[in-house]
Amino acid sequence: MSDSSTPALPARPTASVLWTSSARGGRGRARRPGQILSAIARARRTAALFGAEHPVVLETMSEAHAVITQLLANRSSLRFSIDEDAFFVENTVLLEESLQLYPMLLEMRQREIGMIELHAALELTELRSLVEVLNLPGAEVRSRGGAAGALEKLGVRHITVGPAGPPREDLNLKVDPREAYRAALQVVDELSFQASRDVPLELRKARLVLNSLMDIIAQDRVALLGVSALKNYDEDTAHHSVNVSVLSLLTGGQFELSRIAMTTLGLAALLHDIGKMRVPLDILAKAGTLTPEEQATVQRHTLYGAHILRNLPGLARLAMVVAFEHHANYDLSGYPRITAKKAPHILTRIVQVADFYDAATSSRRVYHRAMLPHEAMKFILDRAGKTFDPAVAKVFVHQLGLYPVGSVVELDTGDLGVVVGPGERDLARPVVKVLRDRAGHPLAPSALSLEMTRERWITRAVDPLDVGIDTMAALHGEEQATH
Ligand SMILES: [Fe+2]
Ligand SMILES: [Fe+2]
Known part of the structure; x- marks a missing residue:
């Protein structure tokens, strides 16, 4: 793959903290960490076909080395890792490379390499040794004491390789739905706290939790419904966010979404109301009817949310779109007013139905008395094609039944x-x-x-x-x- 011919994907704003202005290439192009992976993949392929001394290998490695040297000018190391089916650099998903370099991802996994860390002062010969090890047959790698042992024997000191990133146990997650639910609540609290401090959102834990939720749903689609039905009619945003995430994942699972898209869906659902933190608490918690001004303030949580999420990296940035659109409605009759005559994003349409259902069955203020689950289902079916995407509405009701768990x-x-x-x-x-x-x-x-x-x-x-x-x-x- 040639990087310059790759179609432009959205820029990765969060990554800019790590590598922009100081990491500009001589030709005026931003140096991206993903280029290193692409170069290693290209060199690996060429070396396997034509040998390690082929000019393309040498040239590619020199280019990669130049990128590394620039990116490591202000840092001590750069860490690539594999999580599920995606490459990450630090905590940023390398979407483009994950899509294009999947064969290398599989090769690395076969050699039990889940992480490659490049350290400052890395030499060109060390990079070539890395390519050599990546091309060794799996059995040969094992006989040399794994990839780490093989690199050590080749005298490599500035590249660390190891198994896949932090184990999922580090959140102490078991497949107990109640524990996963609690962990999700904790993640929402942490993300809200980070947003309130205006620091970049740390998504790693959210991804781990979402993976667990997806695993649980795959095993038993009812298990989490039982847990989320226990919301006791409270209006706590964290519970609401987790419920909407669970319901969205359950619905999204019926559409042909990739694992990464599903994670994004779950994440967008967790974060859809994050803008509420910028709405004064006395308005959010007000018992009586809201004045038109107060209503307008509450409605602004969509704009606040989009603003908070504007810097998320890669596909996760769709969370911004979902936060912005989740009250817009399928027929754009909601808020904020969207002038483009285009229905909201598919992820928004899924989150919207889940959001409506959870809010309608829990919020006693807005609907005077919460709707019964059965009434909310009927409402969703009645408004399918208008307020709600008809396909999503149908799948949603199909997943939960007309009388959902807890009715x-x-x-x-x-x-x-x-x-x-x-x-x-x-x-x-x-x-x-x-x-x-x-x-x-x-x-x-x-x-x-x-x-x-x-x-x-x-x-x-x-x-x-x-x-x-x-x-x-x-x-x-x-x-x-x-x-
Ligand atoms: Fe909302
Ligand atoms: Fe909501």
């Missing part, structure tokens, strides 16, 4: 129960944990699959507060056999 429902027999899982095929026939008979007497809780038991059906959804049912206890009580 309290009355059956034809008059029994009351809590929905603990969606139906697999029939949206109106979830799995219900029956708790009381029609006279209000408690029953030994038992889970009833309405898909399997066709002679029973739901007559209506009821407000758990009206009937005094503790959905949290019902959802996380003892497991019952389904019959």
